[in-house]
Every structure is written in structure tokens, then in C-alpha cells.
Amino acid sequence: MALTATGMGSGLDITNIVKVLVDAEKTPKEAMFNKTEDSIKAKVSAMGTLKSALSTFQDAVKKLQTGDALNQRKISVSSDSFLSATADKTAQAGSYGIKVEQLAVNHKIAGTNVTDPTLPVGEGSLAFDINGESFSVDIAATDSLAAIAKKVNEASDNVGVTATVITSDAGSRLVFSSNKTGEDNQINLTATDTSGTGLTDMFGTGNTTTLQDAKNAVLYIDNQKVTSQTNEVKNAITGVTLNLTDADVAKTTTVKIEQDNDAVKTNVQAFVDAYNSLVTAIDKMSSYDKDKKTAAALQGDSMIRSIESQLRSVASGRITAADGSSIALYDIGIKTDRYGKMSIDDTKLTKALSEEMPNIEALFSTPGQGLANRFYDLADSYVKSRGLIADRETSYTNQQNRLDDQREAFSLKMDQLTARLTKQFNAMDLVVGQLNQQSSGLVDRLNSLPGAVKKS
Known part of the structure; x- marks a missing residue:
């Protein structure tokens, strides 16, 4: 009778044996996969931090590009x-x-007073002219003062007139005000009736009152x-x-x-602080801890080395001002230490501000070669939507996709290995079981032969 239970024939724990054999091959490879994935994730995170640091620096130098912040x-x-x-x-x-x-004050004119502002005025149009520009509104026979005011105020081609209904002891009247002050912005109003004389009686020549003269x-x-x-x-x-x-x-x-030297100093200090923050962030993500013997995610990365090199190159550059003189950060009291950090010599900066304010503006803001423009363009080459960091992030995404494919292929390979070993061990177990059965039967037959003596 065939054996169906795993290990019944040999007495071996085949399931565990197969697991140990598979794990011996799987564990080192999975450890390598995990290490690679952790490295990719760390680099993606570090690249995000780098992009944020560069964007912050870019925002800081953008304020200096026009020069207004340096010549206040x-x-x-x-x-x-x-x-x-x-x-x-x-x-x-x-x-x-x-x-x-x-x-300067604006021009105001008003029509005649009426006792009941809800009654219609007349039918026709009101034309307004201000400083050579004009527009008109059509007045319906049913329009009250408020309706006329609404039409004037909401006219799409209104050139600068506001209409208001004013109610006083004398009654209610429409007041038209020029939106702009000055003598050039006087309101010229022409009333035209198509039925009756209501509009002319209220807004015609001799019937309007100047409430406020336009003045310069x-x-x-x-x-x-x-x-x-x-x-x-x-x-x-x-x-x-x-x-x-x-x-x-x-x-x-x-x-x-x-x-305003103090305001300029504040803006120069803000630039130095932003630069130092960027340098600190770069140092942190590219450092090596000797005690823990661990490297940061971008330690030795070519992009980091390139950024550091470019920052130093721009910071050490000299600019030719409009007067032909040459100026650099050092000339206004900004120096760089051996760690790449900037600091300000206040005495030297104060002297530069008192003597060379336009040149300080030129140092940062000269189109093309000014430091603020060069730093901005440098940062932008990395952080823009299709910049160098975006390319690197795409590369990491591709690496992660390849790793996922390798994991999937390896998982399938391990499943196949498990099936193959299980099949092989089960076959061996079946053979051993059959041999054991044959051995047991042979012993029984030998014991049944005549003259066989059983030992007690």
C-alpha cells in the first residue's frame, strides 16, 4: 500500500528539512534585497531633503536678484x-x-430732488463723458432712482462713475461721483428723452447741481x-x-x-544664513560617522560633490560693476572658512555700505553675472521640474522597479525549489517506506520457517 503522509516512510521531518534548505538559499538573497531597498529609500529621502534645502536657498537669493533689497x-x-x-x-x-x-478731490454732481424715489423718472438714456472717455445707459420708463443707479454702476463700459441715491431733508436725488480725483476727471452728463421730458427735467442742463468741484x-x-x-x-x-x-x-x-544700511545688513545676513543652512544640510547628508562606521545616504555621491564645487565657484567669483570696478564677497566683509561656511565682518561691511552701495547691489544683482542670479540659476538647475534632482529621482524609481522585479522572480524561484525538494524527499520517503515494509515481511517469513528458534 502506497504511503501518503510526508515522512511516514522514513520518519524524517521532510517539511522542516525542505524549509531549512530553502531558507539557506533564500535568507542571504533577501537580506541583500532589503539592504538595497533600504539604501534606495534612504537616497530618495535624502534627495528630497536636498531639494528642499536648495529651494529654500533659491527663495532667499531671489530677494536679492533685483537689487532693491541691497540699495534701500x-x-x-x-x-x-x-x-x-x-x-x-x-x-x-x-x-x-x-x-x-x-x-485733490473728485467731481460730484446731482440731479433734482424728488419726493418719492421709487417712482419712475422717464424714458431715454444718460450719457457720461470723463476725460475723453464715455459710456451711456438706457433708461426704461419704469426705472426708479435706485434702478438707474444700478444700471450706471453695473455698466460694462463704465469709465469711472459711481451713482448713489442720497435722501436728505430736501428729498431724494441721484448723485454721480467721479472715481478719480483731479480737474481732468470732471463728469459731463447728457440726458436724452425718447418719451416725455422726465430725464431732461432731472438731469438736463441747468437741472444738475455741482456738489463738489474737481480739484488737483x-x-x-x-x-x-x-x-x-x-x-x-x-x-x-x-x-x-x-x-x-x-x-x-x-x-x-x-x-x-x-x-538704510541696517536694512541692507539684515538682507545680507539673511543671504549668509541661507547659504550656511544649505552647506550644513549638504554636509549632513554626505557625512561619515567614524565612531558608528556608518555613511550618510549621499556620502560620496557625485551630485553632492558637484553642488559643493559649484557653490564654492560662484561664492568666490568677482563681478565687474558698471563703473568698471571689480568686487567680490570678500570685499564687503563676507569670508568663507575651510568648512565652506560664510561669516560677516561687520566693520568691513559697514565701510562698504557707506562707500560702495551701488557696487554691493551690482555684486548680487548684475544681470547674468550677479551672485544672486548665478546662485538662483544653480539651484534651479537641480530643483526645476525636469532638473537634475528629478532625473536622479527617476533613476531611483527605476532601481526600485527593477528590485521589485528581482524579488518577484526570486520568490517564484524559491517556490519552485520548495516544490522540487518536497517532491524529491517525498519520493525518497516512499522508497524508504517500501524497503522497510519489504524488510519486515522478509523477517516474518524467516521466522515462520520449520526449525526456526525464537529467542525469548
Whole structure:
């Protein structure tokens, strides 16, 4: 009778024997797979950290690309009762006495008053003209004051008129206001009736009232008269914007403009801090721990070495300013130590700021060769959507896919090995079982022969 239970014939634990044999081949290979996968994951994580560090550095240097952050002005106003002021980098240091005679105001006109604003006015159109631009609205026979105001305000081609219904002791009336101040922005209103005379009676010539004349702002800068259509007066003083808030020609407001060295120092320090943070991040992900004898994920990586080399190259570069002079980071007090970290000599930077403000701007912001532009482009070559880091991440993804395929193929191979060994051992077990049965039968027959003596 054939044996069907594994190991019954030989008495061996075939299942465990097969497992031990398979594990002897599988365990080292799986350990290698796991080590490779852990390495890939560590590199993917490190590459993400590197991309983040480069993006942060890129954001920091972007602020220096235009040069505005490196050539700043601070402005002070002796009193905020009449004006406020801001200055850009083109403003020259100086002090100015300013008197405001008149604020700019917008033009306002109104139609005649009515007792009941809900009643219709008339049928026809209202045409508006402001500073050479015009639009018109059609008025229906059923339109009230509020309906007319709504049509004016919502007109797609409205060139700058706001309509409002005002109710006073005298009644209700439509008021039209120019959205812009100044004498150039007066409202010219023409009423046209297609039925009756209602619109002309309310808005026609002689029936409208000027509630507020359009006026220009009038001010004096060091006793020189300046007229402006708005209360925002730009470049009457080069690089300075004045925002007028009140008028009294008898009062003088002093506006003082100075170089803002402290703000520039803050922006230079922010650049140095961002650079050092990037260098620290690169060092960390490419380091080797001698005590633990472990290497960081990107230790010895060619990309890391390339970034470090390029950073040092840009940082050590010299820029030719517009005046023909040459300037480098060292000239403004920024030096680099043997670990690649930057530091600032405040005394040297202060001197550079007092003497060479335009050149400091040139050092960072000159198109093409300025350090901020070169650092930005360097970082961008790695972090952009199809940059070097994206290529590396694709490579890691491909490595992981190949590893997954190898795992799957190896798993199939181990399943086949398990089946083959199980089959072989079962065949051996069957033979051993059959031999044992034959041996037992032979002994029984020998014992049954005549003259056989059984030992007790």
C-alpha cells in the first residue's frame, strides 16, 4: 500500500528539512534585497531633503536678484498730519520742506430732488463723458432712482462713475461721483428723452447741481509749486512717493531721506544664513560617522560633490560693476572658512555700505553675472521640474522597479525549489517506506520457517 503522509516512510521531518534548505538559499538573497531597498529609500529621502534645502536657498537669493533689497532708503516725516512718504533705491539722501495747500478731490454732481424715489423718472438714456472717455445707459420708463443707479454702476463700459441715491431733508436725488480725483476727471452728463421730458427735467442742463468741484492737489516742495491730479504724488522728488492726507499751507512737514544700511545688513545676513543652512544640510547628508562606521545616504555621491564645487565657484567669483570696478564677497566683509561656511565682518561691511552701495547691489544683482542670479540659476538647475534632482529621482524609481522585479522572480524561484525538494524527499520517503515494509515481511517469513528458534 502506497504511503501518503510526508515522512511516514522514513520518519524524517521532510517539511522542516525542505524549509531549512530553502531558507539557506533564500535568507542571504533577501537580506541583500532589503539592504538595497533600504539604501534606495534612504537616497530618495535624502534627495528630497536636498531639494528642499536648495529651494529654500533659491527663495532667499531671489530677494536679492533685483537689487532693491541691497540699495534701500529709509524715510522719516516730521509729522504725519499732512502726508506720509515712501522711497525706492533711486531716491537721493536729503531733507525737504513740504507744505500742502490743497488736496485733490473728485467731481460730484446731482440731479433734482424728488419726493418719492421709487417712482419712475422717464424714458431715454444718460450719457457720461470723463476725460475723453464715455459710456451711456438706457433708461426704461419704469426705472426708479435706485434702478438707474444700478444700471450706471453695473455698466460694462463704465469709465469711472459711481451713482448713489442720497435722501436728505430736501428729498431724494441721484448723485454721480467721479472715481478719480483731479480737474481732468470732471463728469459731463447728457440726458436724452425718447418719451416725455422726465430725464431732461432731472438731469438736463441747468437741472444738475455741482456738489463738489474737481480739484488737483497743490503742494510746495522747498517752496516750489507742484500740482497733481491725485493725492499720491510720485517722483516730484526722485524715487519718492508722497501720500497727501490733509492741507494747511501754513504748516511745513520735513521729509528726510537716508541710506538704510541696517536694512541692507539684515538682507545680507539673511543671504549668509541661507547659504550656511544649505552647506550644513549638504554636509549632513554626505557625512561619515567614524565612531558608528556608518555613511550618510549621499556620502560620496557625485551630485553632492558637484553642488559643493559649484557653490564654492560662484561664492568666490568677482563681478565687474558698471563703473568698471571689480568686487567680490570678500570685499564687503563676507569670508568663507575651510568648512565652506560664510561669516560677516561687520566693520568691513559697514565701510562698504557707506562707500560702495551701488557696487554691493551690482555684486548680487548684475544681470547674468550677479551672485544672486548665478546662485538662483544653480539651484534651479537641480530643483526645476525636469532638473537634475528629478532625473536622479527617476533613476531611483527605476532601481526600485527593477528590485521589485528581482524579488518577484526570486520568490517564484524559491517556490519552485520548495516544490522540487518536497517532491524529491517525498519520493525518497516512499522508497524508504517500501524497503522497510519489504524488510519486515522478509523477517516474518524467516521466522515462520520449520526449525526456526525464537529467542525469548
